[in-house]
Amino acid sequence: MNYKIWFDKELGVARFKVLAMLTEEDVNEYIPGLNKLLRGKEYRCVLGDLSENPPGMLDGSARKAFKSQAKELDWDKIAFFGAAPASRMLAKAAVFALGMSKITRFFKTEEEAISWLKGEK
Secondary structure, three states, X not given: OOEEEEEEOOOOXXXXXXXXXXXXXXXXHHHXXXXXXXXXXXXXXXXXXXXXXXXXXXXXXXXXXXXXXXXXXXXXXXXXXXXXXXXXXXXXXXXXXXXXXXXXXXXXXXXXXXXXXXHOX
C-alpha cells in the first residue's frame, strides 16, 4: 500500500497521503476507501498530501484505474498540497481531462489547502 487514508475529525475532511508511486491496486482501494469515509457526511471534502510523491505519481495501469474510478467520485472539493511543480502540472491536466477542475485546487502548503477547504463551504 503506497498511501494512507483517514478521516480527520478536527477538520471534518477525508485525508490521503501518497507515500510512493501509486499502482492500479492502490487506486482501486483508496478511492472507494475515501468514498466510504465520506459516506453520510454533509460536506464531502478531501485533502491530499503529495509532498512525498515521486514524479508522475501514478503508473500507467493506475492512470487507467483512476479514470475508471473517477465516475464514482462524489466529493464537494479536493485540495492537494505539496506536489513538485512538474507533478502538479501533470495532475492539473489529468484533473481537467476528468472534468474535476471546478472542485479541485492545488496549493504549495497544507495551511493554504485547509484554508480553501474551510473558506468556501
